[in-house]
Amino acid sequence: MVDVAAPAAVLPTLDAERTRELDKRHVLHSWSAQNAINPVPIIEASGVRFTDDTGTTYLDFTSQLVNVNIGYQHPKLVAAIQEQAARLTTISPAMANDMRSEAARAIAEVAPDGMDMVFFTNGGAEANENAIRMARLHTKKHKVLAAYRSYHGATHGAITLTGEPRRWASEPGIAGVVHYFGPYLYRSPFHASTEQEEGERALAHLREVVLAEGPQTVAAIIFETIVGTNGILMPPAGYLQGIRDLCDEFGIVMIADEVMAGFARTGEWFAINHWGVTPDLISFAKGVNSGYVPIGGVILSRPIAESFMDNPYPGGLTYSGHPLACASAVASIAIMRDEGIVEHARDLGARVIGPALHALAERHPSVGEVRGLGVFWALELVSDRDARTPLTAEAMGQVAAACKAAGMWPFIAGNRVHVVPPCVIDEADFAEGLRALDAGLTVADGFVAG
Numbered sequence: 001m002v003d004v005a006a007p008a009a010v011l012p013t014l015d016a017e018r019t020r021e022l023d024k025r026h027v028l029h030s031w032s033a034q035n036a037i038n039p040v041p042i043i044e045a046s047g048v049r050f051t052d053d054t055g056t057t058y059l060d061f062t063s064q065l066v067n068v069n070i071g072y073q074h075p076k077l078v079a080a081i082q083e084q085a086a087r088l089t090t091i092s093p094a095m096a097n098d099m100r101s102e103a104a105r106a107i108a109e110v111a112p113d114g115m116d117m118v119f120f121t122n123g124g125a126e127a128n129e130n131a132i133r134m135a136r137l138h139t140k141k142h143k144v145l146a147a148y149r150s151y152h153g154a155t156h157g158a159i160t161l162t163g164e165p166r167r168w169a170s171e172p173g174i175a176g177v178v179h180y181f182g183p184y185l186y187r188s189p190f191h192a193s194t195e196q197e198e199g200e201r202a203l204a205h206l207r208e209v210v211l212a213e214g215p216q217t218v219a220a221i222i223f224e225t226i227v228g229t230n231g232i233l234m235p236p237a238g239y240l241q242g243i244r245d246l247c248d249e250f251g252i253v254m255i256a257d258e259v260m261a262g263f264a265r266t267g268e269w270f271a272i273n274h275w276g277v278t279p280d281l282i283s284f285a286k287g288v289n290s291g292y293v294p295i296g297g298v299i300l301s302r303p304i305a306e307s308f309m310d311n312p313y314p315g316g317l318t319y320s321g322h323p324l325a326c327a328s329a330v331a332s333i334a335i336m337r338d339e340g341i342v343e344h345a346r347d348l349g350a351r352v353i354g355p356a357l358h359a360l361a362e363r364h365p366s367v368g369e370v371r372g373l374g375v376f377w378a379l380e381l382v383s384d385r386d387a388r389t390p391l392t393a394e395a396m397g398q399v400a401a402a403c404k405a406a407g408m409w410p411f412i413a414g415n416r417v418h419v420v421p422p423c424v425i426d427e428a429d430f431a432e433g434l435r436a437l438d439a440g441l442t443v444a445d446g447f448v449a450g
Contacts, residue, residue, distance in 0.1 A: 076334075081328050112270065123295070124152075141217055153259075190202060224258075292328050295322070348374075366441055376420055399444050408436030
């Protein structure tokens with residue numbers, strides 16, 4: 001037998017010290033003052049855990065940026081990317097490609113009825129950029145309404161859509177974006193005392209904004225179905241249907257941003273399915289392939305798609321529908337089906353995560369409110385429950401440190417701990433993370449007044 005030598009490695013192997021050195025010298029990190037950060041080198045990851053350069057392994061309660069829905073290094077998804085790389089690595093979006101076609105079919109199959117065409121992008125921000133462009137072209141109107149408590153991406157148009165303070169440094173943005181207040185009963189901008197009141201008053205406010213801006217000028221209303229980074233804010237019963245009715249009344253395109261909430265995260269393929277409402281456009285990214293290869297897109301309803309059957313769509317991306325990315329989406333959707341990941345997320349949220357977090361809230365006075373669905377939850381931390389005073393950034397830093405010391409990497413956003421592990425997490429691993437979270441909340445309790 002003739003020995004066949006393994007092929008020589010093509011890629012360099014850097015130790016942690018060299019990785020840190022080159023990162024500091026050459027990498028500009030997002031949302032950060034570069035001298036204030038020291039990114040941790042991650043050397044490996046598997047399932048629901050990752051390991052840093054010191055050999056410390058953490059249970060991941062962040063899914064990185066709430067996108068590693070099927071966990072790290074799923075062998076079938078890795079194999080699919082490798083197989084596609086051997087077949088065909090890249091092709092222009094002007095060509096047809098088998099994986100692009102199959103990815104579009106698979107995504108349309110799990111989308112709400114009547115939404116059966118897909119425009120591919122490289123991520124969620126580009127998806128939202130193209131969604132508002134489609135809405136403007138379809139309606140021949142120009143204004144887009146977006147919520148103040150929202151994040152839609154960091155490209156020029158998407159950051160203008162974003163309502164939270166991260167948009168301020170990029171202003172002025174694109175013309176025609178108008179912000180409105182969405183429902184948030186815990187800190188109600190409408191002085192509501194019940195979920196029903198909050199939903200009704202939020203819809204009345206949105207209608208007033210539409211009328212004040214002129215319905216004949218409003219092309220679209222965009223919203224995160226469940227507000228993500230700004231608090232896992234759940235829409236009250238009837239709120240999304242109210243937006244649908246308002247859009248139908250005035251000929252406005254309804255855009256659901258499902259970049260964070262889609263593909264199993266809430267226990268449905270798309271979060272909007274929980275409320276039985278069909279939008280005109282859905283933007284997606286993140287969970288469609290757990291971020292293994294950059295991909296995003298817009299799912300179009302048939303009436304919107306018809307606008308571009310005889311008239312060119314004036315937009316495109318060199319890597320739109322990239323074969324490697326599309327192959328990963330095809331494999332990921334198949335894995336979610338085969339392994340029942342959507343159903344698992346739904347069951348775990350209702351039977352395990354929700355009850356466990358509410359029980360924690362009973363024991364910890366620093367927890368002001370628990371919100372969520374599926375594997376998409378937030379604990380809002382306060383120093384005074386009656387006044388609902390948000391815990392300070394310094395205090396939240398100590399909460400995060402306590403969680404990490406206990407072996408769990410937390411997702412901290414403002415005065416909230418978001419509980420967003422990979423959707424495949426099992427009960428034993430979740431219980432381990434819960435113990436670490438309990439330690440973090442004990443630290444938070446030390447900041448409670450009185």
